[in-house]
Amino acid sequence: MSLIEDLFLSINPRFSSIMVVDESGEKQWKRVEVKLKDHVVVPIFPLGLSPESYDKYFDDYIAKIVADQIPNNQPLWEIHIFKYPTSNAAGVVIFKLQHSLGDGISLMRALLSCLQRADNPSLPLTFPSVQSPSKSNHILKSVPKILSVVSNTVSDFLWSITKSTLVEDDQTPIRSGDPGS
Template structure:
């Protein structure tokens, strides 16, 4: 019984992200106005990581289960020895190169799949940089945000723990004015919701099957074709501030959604090796 509580199976999406062809990681870069004290980061994480099951569990040998483990925070917080004199004024270039090299190094699967890199390097936007790398199978962006927010304190009021605003739950049948005795209406709602769930599931499965067999991506001016295997090509990461007005201009000219524009530009840049990156 204790072993069952310590081990939990991976969700279907987590298994997809763990597959060899995908093996997707989330890389988050955060800038700070002051230099970072690594000891404080380690101390705060010791009190918060255990509250987040995925960040305190490692992958099983068979790759199918999460195994609860004791996290040694020092193994996950990396403070590289940086020669500031060699970097000079090119802090942005150093951070870009560091992140690019980091993406080529796989996470150690013998421990929880995340790490934090502290770079006390001055850039054009910050005095210090933190690079957080976590495997996508640990969860989505909200899981990472929860850990970050829980590990944050105000210097003016250290006892205050910030929280993420909870989403309001949808109204239940009782909030719609249905009485508990009105079992017939509740039965109708239950049947309708069940049928809608079955229908959506069937449609999704058919779309997945059709995509595997013959459906292709929509042809757009941002759709890039390449016969090269871009998965093994070294990429360099650049930090850019994008104007929303420019994005809206592209959206209007190409009759696309903003998400499609951003996805297209990102995919176009990541589909080429370093020496063929397009210039926008």
């Protein structure tokens, strides 16, 4: 909680603001006191289940929080901490952020700026990379991909030409076929 309060909230002033309408009808951001207990959610599920069982709980939980709206009377973010092992992770942290807080790139940049390396916090954050195969093996593996891209491009181009010159669009509620509509 101290990490969220000291680091996360200081990244962007909108993380501790709500949207209000001023006297002239314009929407403005207004700073408010953030009650972390309203924003940090730790769901409780039965203990001692298999990771596959927790996969089902996790999928259901994700479906539920995606459907729920964040109340407009509090800052528009939530953090969900799923403390149970799934088949893909020992635990999961989910940041639910309303898009008005920023675009995807700026939000990801802000969230990643909060992270540090566990082995040496003074070093920059790094992510594992895929080892590139040897040159000869790499070339052989890329031939089918190149042929697929070329084939798809030619196919799409020919279909586009055919559709625009020879084939008429199907009639739908949007395209009725009547010249006056």
